[in-house]
Amino acid sequence: xxxxxxxxxxxxxxxxxxxxxxxxxxxxxxxxxxxxxxxxxxxxxxxxxxxxxxxxxxxxxxxxxxxxxxxxxxxxxxxxxxxxxxxxxxxxxxxxxxxxxxxxxxxxx
Amino acid sequence: xxxxxxxxxxxxxxxxxxxxxxxxxxxxxxxxxxxxxxxxxxxxxxxxxxxxxxxxxxxxxxxxxxxxxxxxxxxxxxxxxxxxxxxxxxxxxxxxxxxxxxxxxxxxxxxxxxxxxxxx
Numbered sequence: 001x002x003x004x005x006x007x008x009x010x011x012x013x014x015x016x017x018x019x020x021x022x023x024x025x026x027x028x029x030x031x032x033x034x035x036x037x038x039x040x041x042x043x044x045x046x047x048x049x050x051x052x053x054x055x056x057x058x059x060x061x062x063x064x065x066x067x068x069x070x071x072x073x074x075x076x077x078x079x080x081x082x083x084x085x086x087x088x089x090x091x092x093x094x095x096x097x098x099x100x101x102x103x104x105x106x107x108x109x
Numbered sequence: 110x111x112x113x114x115x116x117x118x119x120x121x122x123x124x125x126x127x128x129x130x131x132x133x134x135x136x137x138x139x140x141x142x143x144x145x146x147x148x149x150x151x152x153x154x155x156x157x158x159x160x161x162x163x164x165x166x167x168x169x170x171x172x173x174x175x176x177x178x179x180x181x182x183x184x185x186x187x188x189x190x191x192x193x194x195x196x197x198x199x200x201x202x203x204x205x206x207x208x209x210x211x212x213x214x215x216x217x218x219x220x221x222x223x224x225x226x227x228x229x
Contacts, residue, residue: 035215037154044203044222045146045154050215057217088154092214097167098144098156 002027002094004101006087012109019076021104023089028069033093036065036074039103040085048087049074076106084108111135111218113187113204118223125194129223131187131204136218139182142207144216145189147200147225157202158189162209172198194227201225 003026013019023034031052037045047056049065052072062077076083089101117129129145145157158168158178166178177190187204202223205216 033214035212039154044219045205045216046219047212047215047217050212050217054212056212056215086153090154090215096156096169097159100146100154100156103153 001096002029002091002099004089004091004099006089006101006104008104009102010105010107012107013079014109015079015081017079019074019079019083019106021074021076021087021106023067023072023074023101025070025072025091027094029091029094031068033091034065034067034072035090035092036063037088037090038083038085039088045088079106081108111206113206113218113220115202115204115220115223118202118225120226120228121194122229123194123196123227125227126190126192127194127225128191129189129202129204129225131189131220133185133187133206136206136208138180138185138187142209143178143180143187144205144207145178145187145202146205146216147198147202148222149197149200152200155200160187191225194225196227199225199227 005024007022034052036049039045053065064075086103113133144159160178175193179188204220206218
């Protein structure tokens with residue numbers, strides 16, 4: 001069974017800083033099957049990145065996904081106030097079919 | 110506009126049944142891969158079930174044998190029949206869409222969520 005482990009659990013940064021969020025898989029997964037979501041309090045998840053590095057429609061270019069194998073990264077180059085939220089990675093295709101990481105909370109320092 | 114509206118949530122006793130609905134507009138449910146994801150209070154996202162355009166269905170081990178995903182093409186609506194509900198099934202349930210041509214292996218449109226509370 002594949003497990004996604006996100007780190008850190010909480011990241012405290014200031015607007016304008018760079019954020020680096022990690023997602024590590026317990027087994028090698030295809031880059032095609034790794035996605036990232038943002039969720040703000042009381043809101044539904046929002047797709048940011050699919051295929052490990054492709055931005056979804058309307059997502060600013062300060063969001064960048066990268067990685068391969070078992071290690072994937074979401075980088076936010078210059079944090080805007082609206083970027084403070086919880087971020088989840090998701091794999092699709094391995095047993096179980098779909099898995100989410102436990103999330104990284106990005107909070108204002 | 111592409112959107113999904115969920116309904117059917119509520120308070121139910123352990124062992125009871127509930128059916129969630131997810132009415133879609135702006136796209137065709139039967140042409141898409143449709144999934145249910147839940148989120149327990151204060152917790153992360155947990156995948157529940159998926160139905161592919163050809164009709165294949167898959168379930169998380171935690172709900173297998175108790176939940177059934179289905180769709181009504183004439184109503185363009187996705188369903189989740191939940192039986193033998195447990196306290197640990199308490200969550201907000203989201204329906205979500207995968208458009209294999211736009212964002213393969215990822216869910217680009219989400220419903221607003223339906224709250225299910227299982228409590229005695």
